Each structure stands twice: as structure tokens, then as C-alpha cells.
Amino acid sequence: MENVIELQHIQKSFDGFQLKDLSLTVKKGFVTGFIGGNGVGKSTTIKLIMNLLQPDNGTVSIFGLNYKEHEKEIKQRIGFVFDENIFYENLTLAEMKKIIKPAYKNWDDNLFAQYVKTFELPLNKKIKTFSKGMMMKASLTMALSHHAELIIMDEPTSGLDPIFRRELLDILHDLMQDGEKTIFFSTHITTDLDRIADYITFIHKGEHLFTKEFYKIEEEYAIVKGGNELLDRDTEREFVSIRKSNHGFEALTANKKRIENIFGEMVMLEKPTLEDIMFYTKKGAEQYV
Amino acid sequence: MFNLIRKDIVLVKPTLMIMLPILVLSLFQGPSIYIGFLFSIAIIMSAFASDEKTSINTLLNSLPYTRKEIVSSKYIGAFIFLSLVVFTIFIGNLVIHKEITIWKEILFIVCLVMVTISLFFPFSYKFKSQYLLIGTLVLFVLYLTVVNFIFQNINDKIREFVGMLLALQSSQLYLLVGFIVTALYVCSWLLSIRIYSKKIF
Secondary structure, eight states, rough: OOOOEEEEEEEEEEEEEEEEEEEEEEEEEEEEEEEETTSSSSHHHHHHHHTSOOOOOEEEEEEEEHHHHHHHHHHTEEEEEEEHHHHHHHSSSOOOHHGGGGGTTTHHHHHHHHHHHHHHHOOSBBBGGGOHHHHHHHHHHHHHHTOSSSSEEEEETTTTTHHHHHHHHHHHHHHHHGGEHHHEEOSOOHHHHHHOOOEEEETTTEEEEEEEEEEHHHHHHHEEEGGGGGOHHHHHTTEEEEEEEEEEEEESOOHHHHEEEEEEEEEEEOOOOOHHHHEEEEEHHHHHO | HHHHHHHHHHHHHHHHHHHHHHHHHTTSSSSSSHHHHHHHHHHHHHHHHTTOOOOHHHHHHHOOHHHHHHHHHHHHHHHHHHHHHHHHHHHHHHHHHHHOOOOHHHHHHHHHHHHHHHHHHHHHHHHHHHHHHHHHHHHHHHHHHHHTTTOTTHHHHHHHHHHHHHHOOOOHHHHHHHHHHHHHHHHHHHHHHHHTTTTOO
């Protein structure tokens, strides 16, 4: 399978934060959800992918091309949405379009008009009067109106009402139908991912923990509940991390089958949510530090 | 890159609509050199300031432009705005005073603006244009100190010097000055590209 985004051995340090040897790939034709807590490097990673930051070490390649030689070519094929307003506040959407349109070879006025209509966006109102939701719709309209092959979004759903969040996910879902497009988006609202993500990429404290197919996560991971007497030094090692209380323990496993073999009927297995996985993985990662 | 320049023109259009009529009005009195200089700098820096927000830099750098193009568009744009002001002065003088502006005066405005921009742009890319005022004030205080303590008649000297320059006949000297100013502008341009390429948004 073709990789649209390839980050290899990326290192980037700032004051008090660093990405350590981050490698990740995003597959063509799929939706990849990018999850992790606040301040773990999601936005930094997205900026690296957009060439807003250059890595101290390592390589970034998009569509198999590097930014050094093919910067404009790459950016022609990317649609981007950021979680803040990046438009000129004092312009209207129509004026903003006039500025963005000439930058793209494949700009499609009909498509633009269609999204403006779908989203009920006002063309002649200043952007600074837009609400968070309208802002997001305006960004999305710009991102989708030039037939981009790769859509990159940084927290597109944060601050949106649940109805529009669902509409947005439907739009993204429709976009994916031809199999040519790739979506990579970061979020901390993990329920968004249940609906559309094919892959989940999880980072924690600047480190890439895993990229997995969504259905595999459900197959492999499980929340295990049982009595404290089942835990000893050997069995504890089977879990990503464990939460103990007087009534028993609750733990996350990355190998559901093995747990079934070891404990059989003595424990209760439940389907984990992404939040469970994030929570326990974070806890586990901290224990080994 | 042409698109970036066009974008700047669109963005400063409201400012231009106010500034150019005032420029024409102010031609009724006073020497056009200083007016031309002040208006050029004001327009060029307002175009510069409109792109200074981090979010706008995120936008410009995410669009298919290189950082080199983003910086270059400012330098070429500055030249276009300067030409616009000079052209307005030329036409204004022609209509109001029925006289053709002396080419030396025009050259003087152009050189003065280019030198100032050569200093302002790299400074603003490195820090921010909002600190320009402070920077200029510091320079001004230094200047006053120098005037008061070292050469007490520096203002007269400068006035004399400007008069002398304008009175000079030798076209070779003008060529030399033109060359030096252009060289400074190009160096400043390259320096700004260097500074901007390393910026983090």
C-alpha cells in the first residue's frame, strides 16, 4: 500500500518539549485519526507535515516527494484546516477566496459555490464576525475547493456543536468514496473517530506509540476486570497498565486472546473505547519512565 | 508570487484610498521629498504589518508558496507602492503647480525609501514591525545626543549635503549612489529571506 505521508526518525526540540525519533506513515485512500493528549506533539507533527517547521533531524516525505525540491508541488495537492482562524479578519469570504484561488492550479469555483451553499456561509460578511463553527466551515470550504488529494486537519471538530460535528464527518465520509483521497486529522474527541477512521495513530509525549487499523484495535485490545487475587508479578506483565481498587482490578491488554487463554472465565472482558486505550497507555508509559 | 503582490495591493487598497488623496492635498504646500518619503514608508509598512500575525503566516506558508517567494513579494511590492507614490507626486505637481518634478528629486525619494526599507524589513522579520517605533526612537535619541554633543550643526550639514547632492551635475555620482542603494536593497532582501526561512510559526 502506498504511503502519502512518511516521517522518518524525526527529531525536533523546543524549550521543554521534544519529538524523539518519531516515525509514522499515513496510507493513501484512508482516514487516519491522530490522537494523543494535550501538548504531546500533535500540532507540532502536523506543522512538520505542512513544512511550517523543519525537523532538526530526520526526513519528511509527502506523496513520495521532499519539501526541499518540491515544496510548491506538494502544497498544491494538500488541503488544510487549522483549529484557529488563519484568514484575514477584515476581509469577507468572497475577498478571501480571491486571494486563495489564484494560488491553486486546480481551483474549482463550482465546487466552492456548492460548499458555500451547503454550509450556508455568508459571502459578504467580514470573517471576524464568524462563529467558531462558521470559521471551521469556511476553512473546510477552502480546503476542499481545489481537489486536494490529501486533507490535513488540526483539531477540526474542537469547539463545534454535535450536530455540525456529525455533518462534518458525513462530508468527510463522502469525500473518501473515490479512494483517491487521504485524510489525516488530529483530535481529542475520540468518538469522532468511531465513525470514520480507518487507522488510528497514537502519540504520547513526542513518541509514536502505534498506528493500527481501527478494527484491529478492537480485536486486539480489551478491558479486563477481575479480582485482585489474580494479579501477581507475572500476570501483571500481561497488561498495558492496571488500575487497582479494593473491589478488584481493571486493566487494559493489547493481546485479548492471550488473556483469554491465561485467565479463561475468571475475568470479564469488555470492548475498550479509544479513550480507555489512551488512558491506560498513558498510564503504562508513565510507569516505565 | 505575482499573486502575493496582488494580495498586498488588495489588502492596502482601503489605506491607499485615504492616503493618496491626502498625499495630493499635501502637495499644495511643502517640499515633496519628505512627503513622498513618509507616505511611501507608511503604505509599505502597512502592507507589511497586515501579514505579521502568526495565523496569517500559517496561511501563507500552507498555501503553495515558498518562503523565498513570500519575502520577495514584499520587496517587489514595496517597489510598486513606491512607484505609485512617486507617480502620484509627479502627476500632482504637474496638475497643481504646472511643473515637471525634477528627476533628481524623484531619485532622492526612491533612494531614501529604499535605504529605509532595507533597514526596516530585516528588522521587522527578525523582531516585529511594532518594535520599529522603539527602534527608531532609540536611533533618534542617539541622533539627538550626537547632534548635541559632537557636531552641533549636523542638521545644517545634512541640509547642506542634500542641497549639494541635488545641485550636483555629475551623472556618474548619481550612478554610483544608485548602485550602492540597489546593492543595499538586494543584500537586505537576501538577509530577510535568511531570517524568514528560520522562523517558527
